[in-house]
Amino acid sequence: MMTVTDRSAYPTNRAAGIKLSKLTKKFGDVVAVDALDLRIEAGQFVTLLGPSGCGKSTSLHMIAGLERATSGTIEIGGRLVSEVPPQDRDIAMVFQSYALYPHYTVWENIAFPLRAKRRRTSKAEVEERVRYASSVLGLDGLLDRYPRELSGGQRQRVALGRATVRQPAAFLLDEPLSNLDVQLRLEMRSELKDLHERLAATMVYVTHDQAEAMVLSDLVVVMNGGVVQQAGTPLDCYNNPANTFVAGFLGEPGMNLLPGRLERERLFVADGVRVRVGEPLPSVVGRAVLGVRPENLALGAAGDDGITGTVRSVELLGSRSLLKVVVDGQTVTASVPPVVGVGPGEEVTLRVTDSAHTRVFDADTGSSLTVSPPAPLPGRHDTLHRVTP
Amino acid sequence: MTRRTLFTTLLGLVLALVVGPLVWSLATSLKPSGQILSAPPALLPDPATLDHYARLGREGVGRNLLNSVVNSLATVLLALVGGAAAGYAMSRFRFRGSRFLLVFFIAAMTIPAYSLLLPTQLLFDRIGLLDSAVTLPLLYVAHVIPMVVWVTKTQFDALPIELEQAATVDGYSRWEAARKIVIPGAKPALIAAGAYAFLVAWNDYITAATMTSSPALRTMPVALTFFQGFHGREWGPLMAGVVIATIPPVVLFIVFRRYLVGGFLSGAIKG
Numbered sequence: 001m002m003t004v005t006d007r008s009a010y011p012t013n014r015a016a017g018i019k020l021s022k023l024t025k026k027f028g029d030v031v032a033v034d035a036l037d038l039r040i041e042a043g044q045f046v047t048l049l050g051p052s053g054c055g056k057s058t059s060l061h062m063i064a065g066l067e068r069a070t071s072g073t074i075e076i077g078g079r080l081v082s083e084v085p086p087q088d089r090d091i092a093m094v095f096q097s098y099a100l101y102p103h104y105t106v107w108e109n110i111a112f113p114l115r116a117k118r119r120r121t122s123k124a125e126v127e128e129r130v131r132y133a134s135s136v137l138g139l140d141g142l143l144d145r146y147p148r149e150l151s152g153g154q155r156q157r158v159a160l161g162r163a164t165v166r167q168p169a170a171f172l173l174d175e176p177l178s179n180l181d182v183q184l185r186l187e188m189r190s191e192l193k194d195l196h197e198r199l200a201a202t203m204v205y206v207t208h209d210q211a212e213a214m215v216l217s218d219l220v221v222v223m224n225g226g227v228v229q230q231a232g233t234p235l236d237c238y239n240n241p242a243n244t245f246v247a248g249f250l251g252e253p254g255m256n257l258l259p260g261r262l263e264r265e266r267l268f269v270a271d272g273v274r275v276r277v278g279e280p281l282p283s284v285v286g287r288a289v290l291g292v293r294p295e296n297l298a299l300g301a302a303g304d305d306g307i308t309g310t311v312r313s314v315e316l317l318g319s320r321s322l323l324k325v326v327v328d329g330q331t332v333t334a335s336v337p338p339v340v341g342v343g344p345g346e347e348v349t350l351r352v353t354d355s356a357h358t359r360v361f362d363a364d365t366g367s368s369l370t371v372s373p374p375a376p377l378p379g380r381h382d383t384l385h386r387v388t389p
Numbered sequence: 390m391t392r393r394t395l396f397t398t399l400l401g402l403v404l405a406l407v408v409g410p411l412v413w414s415l416a417t418s419l420k421p422s423g424q425i426l427s428a429p430p431a432l433l434p435d436p437a438t439l440d441h442y443a444r445l446g447r448e449g450v451g452r453n454l455l456n457s458v459v460n461s462l463a464t465v466l467l468a469l470v471g472g473a474a475a476g477y478a479m480s481r482f483r484f485r486g487s488r489f490l491l492v493f494f495i496a497a498m499t500i501p502a503y504s505l506l507l508p509t510q511l512l513f514d515r516i517g518l519l520d521s522a523v524t525l526p527l528l529y530v531a532h533v534i535p536m537v538v539w540v541t542k543t544q545f546d547a548l549p550i551e552l553e554q555a556a557t558v559d560g561y562s563r564w565e566a567a568r569k570i571v572i573p574g575a576k577p578a579l580i581a582a583g584a585y586a587f588l589v590a591w592n593d594y595i596t597a598a599t600m601t602s603s604p605a606l607r608t609m610p611v612a613l614t615f616f617q618g619f620h621g622r623e624w625g626p627l628m629a630g631v632v633i634a635t636i637p638p639v640v641l642f643i644v645f646r647r648y649l650v651g652g653f654l655s656g657a658i659k660g
Contacts, residue, residue, distance in 0.1 A: 066554045086557040099555035103573045116560030162559070172558075 015042045015202040016077030016090075016169035018063060023072035025058050025226075032058045034226040035072065040170075040204065040219070042077075045196050047205045047213040050223035051249070056206045057174055059223075063204060064172050065089050077169045087118065092163035096175040098155045100147040100162075107143040110134060110161040119166070133165040136198075137191075153184045164195065170202040177212060189215055210250055214238070222246050240359070244366035247291045247359065253322070255291045255359070256332045258307070262288040262360060271328035272308045278356040278370070288369065291359035292352055294322065297334035299342070300351030307332055307350045311342050325350060411635065418442070418629040425624045441625035442633075450630060452605070453612035457591060457634075460608060463526040464533065464590040465583045471530065472537025473579060477571070479538065480545035491542070494535040502532050506599055513600065520601050525608070528600065529590040537582040544578030545571070580648040584641055591637060609634050 023036040033055040040046045048056035061067035063074055065086035073082045081089050092113065100109050111130045114121040121129075134140055137157040147155055156176065163171055176192075177185045193216055196203055207213055213220050214234040221231045222245075230242035241247035247255040260270025268275045268290045275290060300306045309327035316338055323334040325348060334350050342348055352358055360369045413432075417425055418441050420434040445451075478484075479491055509528065513519040518527070548571065556566035572579070594610040601607065609630065616627040642649065 064554075064558055066558070085562075086554070087560045087562060089558075091558060093555065093558045095551045095555060097549060097551050099549065099551035101552060101556075101570055103576075112556075113559040117565070118560050162555075 014090075014167045014169060015200060017042045017044075017075075018170055018202065018204065019073075019075040020059070020063070021073045021075075023059065023062060023074065024070045025055070025062060025067060026070045031226050033062070036226075036228060038221060038228070038231065040202060042202055043200050044218045045203045045205065045216055046219045046221060047207060047217040048221050048223060049207060049210060049213040049249075050229075051208055054223040055226035056208075056223050058226075060172050060174055060204060060206045063170075064091055064093050087116070090169040091172055092166065092168040092170075093172040094159045094163050094174065094176045096178055098147075098159040098176075098179075100155055100158055102147055104146075105143065106134070106139060106145050106147070106150070106158050106161075109147070109158055110139075110143075110165050112162060113166050129165050130161075133161045136164070136195075137161045152180050153188065156180060156184075156188055160192075160195065164199065167199075167201075170204060171199075173203060173205045175207055176205075178207070178209070192216060210252070222249060224249075240368070240370070241291070242368055244289060244291070244361050247361070247368075251293055253294055253333050255293050256297070257361070258290045258292075258327070258330065258332065259363060260288065260290055262286060266355075268358075268360065273327065274305045275307065275352050275358060276305060276355050277358040277360055278354075287363035289361040289363055289366070291361055293357065294333045294335040296353050296357040297332070297336075297350040298353050299323070299334070299336060299340065300349045302349055304349050304351045306352060308347065309350075311344050311346045311348055313344055314340055314342070323348075323350075414628045414631045414635070417624055418632050420625070422625050441629035444626045445629055445633070448615075448626070449604075450609070450612050450633075453607050453609045454633065456606060457609040458637075460525045460529065461587050461590040461637075464529040465586045467526060467530045468533045468537045468586040469579060469583050472534045472582065473541045473572075473575070475534075476538045476541030477545050477567070479542045481550070494538050497535040498539070503595060506595065510599055520603055520606065522606065524600050524606075525590070525593075525597055528596055529586070529593065533582075533586040533589050536585060540578050540582045540585075541575060544575045548574045577648045580645050584645060584649055587641060588638055591634075 018040040020036050020038040023033060025033040036059055048059055050056050058067055062069045065084060069082060073080060075081065076089060101112065104112065107130055110133055111126050114126045114129060134143060137160055139157055139161055142150065142154060147158065150158065159176065177188050180188060189212055205216060217234050219231060220234050220237050222229045222237060224245050230237050230246045237246060238250050241250060241255065244257055248257060258270055258273055260268055260273055262268055262285055264285060266277045266279065268277050268288065277290065307327055309325040309332065312324040312326050312331060315322040319338065320335050321338045321340055323336050323340055325332045325334065332350065361367060362369055416432055416434055419437040421438050424431060424434065479487055510519065513524065518524055552570050552574065553566045556570045557563065561569060597608045597611050613627060613630040616623040
């Protein structure tokens, strides 16, 4: 990617904040998004993360004005835009399919937003801005080509060029990298991060890829079933999941979740499990779910406190191995050094490397019972699902 | 005989069947009257003459040609504007009865047009639309519009909705997005549907002969029948008329051939 040092072509940053209040979308009887409250600060990179059908794309489409909200309000830059058509919301969007206009060249595609009647951009300015955007994205030699003559990565850049050619209040990105192969996806991910830093723009990004969310975001909003499960910094969501859904969804593989009983003295027990859990924890005794990440488990010696079971498989990943151990019918995964020295069928004990890394969840609601130190949350979610004692 | 030779011979035969009558018509239209039915028949006119074309001019066939052109262009315009708008609505909007309407349009295509001729004539007579300047374009549009709706709807279905959404986000109204993105995107189907509408109107004889009788409204195919008398045919002017009447469809096909095949295929095969 070409580096452009002259930024004078870009006028002052116009990034604006976005506020969603009780935003709801129903399709017939199906609630796609349920009373979404979210405040996004100007210049923030926010990711809506979740599995297919969780309502993240619908939420983005409502912000764009492409989908009409059933109820609730949307504000962009302090202006109520719930009833404003997309063309008047001052946003730019990158679609999963790129949505490049097939009968226009790359130059025409990038210039398209500037040539809209309502923008009244002079020819000279269009020329200058297209040249700037295309040079930033390394598209200089491709301006006369048609989208069908471009590779996936080049199309992706054109879509970004079309979005960044003007300075909208916010950029909306709907799984923009999901059609790229792995190598290109990693490359474009870094370029997106650079782009955000350079433009200092408000970006709302939708993905089901947690690695993208972790790398890119200031704020991650984890959604499931149309409901926000947790909103926080990537690290906070990873380290202090608000509930079992977030715990299992974040991480590759996700957090191990074992049902059992919390006894006195912070001792968690189940068949084959005896683990001392970390503080602080409300003084509860009874049914609970233990959460521990694979990287916080290590092979222990027989007789140690920990999780005891039979090795099902060892998956070598290169720098690490995933050790899958069956404990009372449930598979527990440990991320261990590549050479483990055990094989399928052997009985092993996995010890928790640091009890501070364990999490305990309510057995009925799935909410976290572990009280974590409050982390700074930019644009913190109003209805953060963090359980307090 | 090799497979290739057989194929070439077959192609040659088909070509002769298609082009032969056209060449013969052209040659006949240029022959002096005495040479047309000579035995043995001469392929090339000797000498070539434009007398038959001049005769058409004297008989006022120019006016009939103009009528055919106006009727056909009006049909194309009305069928495309109405049909494409309906096709777009059926593709993009879900409304009560939209499915029924689509089935209704398809069902309409299965009714033989000529079976409706008599009732239509009675109806038009009653409402005072018989033998007027709008009679034929109205009937042609009614005849072609189900096909236009079907072809354009299928094309719009294949056009990703994201393109229009992207255009509105980029600052264009729905109408501007349709003009800048949707219509160019649907060009193959629009051209194919337009060509179909043109050919239906241009080639029609029965409807024009049934619904109009004034000489001022006479179209080219009807006018040419006046050169076929009870006691014999005037082959020279008849063939000159046929040559003139063949030119527009041939030109249409040559100019738009890449869209015509693609357009109907896009209507046939989704995506």
